[in-house]
Amino acid sequence: MPAMRLVVLTLVIVVGLAGITWGLSPQFDRTSFVIVAVAALTTLPSALLVYLHGRNLRYSIPFVVYADIGITVVLFASRSPFDALPGVVLLMLVSLFAGAYVSGRLLGAQLGFAAAILVVLSVLSVQDGVSGWLVLSRALTLLTAIIVPILLKMHVDVLTDKLENSRRDSVSGLLNRRGLDGAVARFDVPRGVEQTLGAAVVHLRDFVQIERRLGRATSHDLVAETSTLLTNAFPDAIVARTQPGEFACVWLGSADDVAERLAAARTLVESTRLRSATVSMTCTSSTVPVDYRTTVTVALGKTLTAAAFLQYGDAVAPRSNHHIAELIADGGPAIVFQPVLSVSTGRVMGYEALSRFPSGHGTTQSWFLDAAADGLQIPLELAAVRRAVAASRDLPTDVFLAVNVSATTIVATDLVPILDQASECRRVVVEITEHDLVSDYTALGAALDHLREEGLSISVDDVGAGYSGLRQLVEIKPDVLKLDASIVRGIDTDPMRRAAASALTTFAAAIGAECVYEGIETPQELESARSLGADMVQGFLLGRPTSTPILSRQDGMNAL
Structure with a gap:
């Protein structure tokens, strides 16, 4: 919305400048020029009110009425109604504001008013001796511009419906x-x-x-x-x-x-x-x-x-799982980073942020499963993401940061404010784990579209394990596809795994996604990944997860 307000502010100021320059033309006498100049200068405080208060109806509706009066006075103050005809476009620009900031009903009234002024100026032009066919041609040309605010309103309505759907739970109809x-x-x-x-x-x-x-x-x-x-x-x-x-x-x-x-x-x-x-x-x-x-x-x-x-x-x-609540209260799990390397250049392209939990309560997966069972899945995941963003400050700016988030958390929360700090200086990849069952692809798709619009990349993690299969890949349309270690491990000796990896790599290339092979542990697996067309690789051979990733960059590059 701040960007839209800035556009409207710029538009209002340009309209004011157009009024002043038009007032300097021979169309106006001295008295008329003073009226036009005063009206044009008042666009500055009007633009400031629009920028500060946006959709506030207390300011929006008076602004539309004021703009209509000012533009109409300037149009009829012109000595030549025919030369004033193009100025009707300014009323249509006000229609754009009405459609985007106020309501469809006011948009219709505004367009009707603009059409009425166009008709009146056309009649006065004919009475002034201008060829009727010439007046009709110009009037029809200007009339077609009315379709622009209508199309904008339709587009805004579609986006509003899409945004509203992304904010509601598909089962209950309540807000998420x-x-x-x-x-x-x-x-x-x-x-x-x-x-x-x-x-x-x-x-x-x-x-x-x-x-x-x-x-x-x-x-x-x-x-x-x-x-x-x-x-x-x-x-x-x-x-x-x-x-x-x-x-x-x-x-x-x-x-x-x-x-x-x-x-x-x-x-x-x-x-x-x-x-x-x-x-x-x-x-x-x-x-x-x-x-x-x-x-x-x-x-x-x-x-x-x-x-x-x-x-x-x-x-x-x-x-019994008090430890989960206590960990969240302490700021979440510790974070380590594992490098992801380019197959072609051997350069570290990015780091995946991985959670590490205190011992005594099971594996990383069991922590998240316990949290989900107790209703703390989202708080635990968000705590891990915040920790990852904070820890990523020491990473080089030329590498991406990958964070793991479940579909449940992506749909239920807005990750953009949390990831903004990291995305300002580097590419951020949101990895959706396949171990999370997706129950509402419509809501997930809307949430992912929002993340993409904010410049974030989407990755499907652990492909070949968990719930998804091909449907999740098709629905999510990932920018990055990560083959699970269970598929990659042994691809140099197992024809079945090699065939599966080859098919998924081909699929990734066909949809324009980058393909990452996880779990590379031997030089033979690395060579197989290279021969099958992997874009990037990750695994213990190339670099173990560590809290000081900069020290391990050269080790991974040497392995390639």
């Missing part, structure tokens, strides 16, 4: 986490008034296991029943489905008012038994004071995280 952030960001906190942001987090226990045991139809019924329950009970709340088995109800108001609503939410959850399946619900809540200086979306993140952590203190069904 990204949509919740956007809705909360529109909260208006008056200056000098301290308010409270409160969130009640409703958690369906063992939701993932229920879906696996009873099927997706039952899980969808559970989600629909819970969504209806919360939206009907709390019409004044912003209700969202933030994770597969988690919902949030958010309020902004006085401390007492918010506390009363949170207590009502807990009472409702404790007294309700769902009909769709036998599943227990828990409700925890948290509040954060906010004022006009607070970034409300940041306050929301703190509130939801605090409420999620309280799930572990539930006396009814205590949880």
Whole structure:
């Protein structure tokens, strides 16, 4: 939106300059020139208001009316109505603003007004002695310009629908986490008034296991029943489905008012038994004071995280994985980097950021599986991404940074603000693991389009392992395709693995994606990867994961 505001600001200033230069022409006498010049100069404060307040209707509608009056006065102040005809285009430019910033109804009214002024000036031109055919030709040419604002409005509507779909959960119809952030960001906190942001987090226990045991139809019924329950009970709340088995109800108001609503939410959850399946619900809540200086979306993140952590203190069904919550509170897992090298040049092209967890609670995969089962998958993944971005500051600027994120987190959150710091100085690749089951390709596609628009690359990790198969590759349209080590290991001796690797490499080339072979551990596997057409390679032979990647660059290059 800041870019659009800058374009509108530039457009308004150019229109003002056009008015001044036109006023200097012989079309106007001295008095008319003064009127035109004053009207043109007022475009400067008008442009500033538009830039600062954008879609605020308090300024947008008066701006449209003011622009119409000013342009119309200038057009009819001209000595020659025929020479004034092209100025109708300025009214159509105002139509562009009306369509993008106000409403379709105002766009229609504005275009009707522009057409009426065009007709009046055409009639006056004929009465002034200009050839009727010449006037008709110019008027029709200008009339065709009306289609431009209409097409723009249609395009804006399509983009708006696409954005809205990316912010809603496809099963429940509620806002997802990204949509919740956007809705909360529109909260208006008056200056000098301290308010409270409160969130009640409703958690369906063992939701993932229920879906696996009873099927997706039952899980969808559970989600629909819970969504209806919360939206009907709390019409004044912003209700969202933030994770597969988690919902949030958010309020902004006085401390007492918010506390009363949170207590009502807990009472409702404790007294309700769902009909769709036998599943227990828990409700925890948290509040954060906010004022006009607070970034409300940041306050929301703190509130939801605090409420999620309280799930572990539930006396009814205590949880055993306290270590996950504690790790997130400490900032997330440690990060190591593994180099990815070019097959053709041997140069380090980038580093994949990998999470490393404290010992005593299983493998890296088990940490993320436990987090998903307890509703902490998204907080844990985001903590890992933040740690990776912070640790990547020491990497050279000519290499990319690859971070692993699940489809669930990509759909539910906006990664761009987190990755902005890294993407400003290097290419950033978001790797989607194939171990994550994709349940909504439409929502995932919209989220990935948003990431691509912000300059991020998309990679499908561990191809050949997990859930996806070819459908996930086709739906995601990756920029990078990474062959899993289970396929790469032994490609120099196993004809089946070699054939699979060859087919996937050919597929990557056909869709214009880069192909990375993971798990290279022997010179023979490296040579096979080169002969099969791999673009890049990664593995212990070329460089082990380390917290000081710069020291290992030369080792990997020597191996090639």
